[in-house]
Amino acid sequence: MSRCSREPGPYRPIPEPPRAGERAVRFALTRAAECLADLLRIAVSRGERVPRREPLPGPPAIDAGDRG
Incomplete structure (x- = not known):
């Protein structure tokens, strides 16, 4: 008889996954x-080698003196 065909009865609660300890969380955050430090280092390195482009066109900047 398959488990699905049994009549309803007392069910065990689904156990929660084990919680990560402080050491595991600290390790994950350190990594x-x-x-992120490596990512920033690579971005800076590539930024030094990639020529800068013209800024994208957008709305004109509002000057602080142009208030009407």
Whole structure:
């Protein structure tokens, strides 16, 4: 007899996944910070090598003296 065909009865609650300990969270955050530092280092390096483009056209800047 399959489990689905049984009549309703007492069910066990679904166990929660184990919570990460402080060490595991600290390790994950340290690795994430290292990845972000590497990402910034690469972005700066590429920015120094990529020629700058003209700014995209947009609305004209409003001058502080042009208030009417």
